Amino acid sequence: xxxxxxxxxxxxxxxxxxxxxxxxxxxxxxxxxxxxxxxxxxxxxxxxxxxxxxxxxxxxxxxxxxxxxxxxxxxxxxxxxxxxxxxxxxxxxxxxxxxxxxxxxxxxxxxxxxxxxxxxxxxxxxxxxxxxxxxxxxxxxxxxx
Numbered sequence: 001x002x003x004x005x006x007x008x009x010x011x012x013x014x015x016x017x018x019x020x021x022x023x024x025x026x027x028x029x030x031x032x033x034x035x036x037x038x039x040x041x042x043x044x045x046x047x048x049x050x051x052x053x054x055x056x057x058x059x060x061x062x063x064x065x066x067x068x069x070x071x072x073x074x075x076x077x078x079x080x081x082x083x084x085x086x087x088x089x090x091x092x093x094x095x096x097x098x099x100x101x102x103x104x105x106x107x108x109x110x111x112x113x114x115x116x117x118x119x120x121x122x123x124x125x126x127x128x129x130x131x132x133x134x135x136x137x138x139x140x141x142x143x144x145x
Contacts, residue, residue, distance in 0.1 A: 032052070033051075033052045034052065036077050037081065039051075039083060048108070051104070051106070053083065053112065054101075055083075055101065056075065057101050058074035058082050058097070061073045061097070064091055069090060071088075071095075073085055085103050085112045085114050087103070087113075092119045094119040095117065095119050099119060100119070101119055102118040103116070
């Protein structure tokens, strides 16, 4: 066998091994996004798998323990079915009841143990009329000086 063919075969094997390890690494680090309805349909399927759930924080369900830095609440899409969420860590500033949230963590039985909270917020920025008027008056006052 020629030296050239040996290098080609060896290179192909090495590239194949690198690709196989890369695919395996990507599969382990991939986190899928689900809705509460998908989770509640087959909860055992998601047991101890890292996943993200996007939903609304159910009104009246938030319990914040500032001393223990623990947050618990329910997430829902339709207001009827919900998943209880438990999070150890500081509560995000924009976190509110009725607000959209994405929780990342693992299902543990009937509850979801979150490791990360991502709070959704409005894409619109609105300035209060009072603030806007003060700003306009300020610009007018410095414009003519």
